[in-house]
Amino acid sequence: MNNQKFSIIDRIRSFKYAFNGLKLFFISDHNGRVHLVAAIIAIGLSFYLNISDYEWIAILSVISAVFVAEILNSAIEKLADVVSPEYHPKIKVVKDLAAAAVLVAAFLAVAVGAIVFIPKLFL
Numbered sequence: 288m289n290n291q292k293f294s295i296i297d298r299i300r301s302f303k304y305a306f307n308g309l310k311l312f313f314i315s316d317h318n319g320r321v322h323l324v325a326a327i328i329a330i331g332l333s334f335y336l337n338i339s340d341y342e343w344i345a346i347l348s349v350i351s352a353v354f355v356a357e358i359l360n361s362a363i364e365k366l367a368d369v370v371s372p373e374y375h376p377k378i379k380v381v382k383d384l385a386a387a388a389v390l391v392a393a394f395l396a397v398a399v400g401a402i403v404f405i406p407k408l409f410l
């Protein structure tokens with residue numbers, strides 16, 4: 288167990304590191320920017336279509352799920368590139384699994400988006 292004393296300064300510093308991670312994700316990660324654009328479009332459409340509170344919860348939840356999956360995927364990829372810059376079959380499995388997490392979250396987001404938006408747009 289860590290016996291370090293609680294420090295508000297250390298907590299604030301942790302937030303700073305986390306926000307720095309977020310900045311890196313949106314600035315240097317191409318997928319991060321693609322997801323950001325998709326999220327802005329979904330949120331804009333949600334305002335335009337005046338969706339209900341529960342629909343907002345669903346839309347914001349799936350947007351967060353995609354970001355969380357993509358950020359973790361990105362972190363795993365970067366770690367894997369340091370651990371094994373050369374091809375390694377186990378790194379392939381690790382990276383493919385991390386990518387699969389993004390895919391699952393993205394499928395869920397598309398399904399929820401379709402359920403919420405299609406009836407309002409076309410039916």
Ligand SMILES: Nc1ncnc2c1ncn2[C@@H]1O[C@H](COP(=O)(O)OP(=O)(O)OP(=O)(O)O)[C@@H](O)[C@H]1O
Pocket residue numbers: 317318364371372373374375376378379380382383386
């Ligand atoms: N060192 C490695 N060893 C084995 N397979 C790898 C290695 N690096 C990449 N791969 C394979 O290539 C795929 C793509 O890897 P990469 O790191 O380029 O991810 P990416 O999804 O293209 O990332 P990004 O587009 O964010 O750069 C991985 O899912 C994996 O199958």
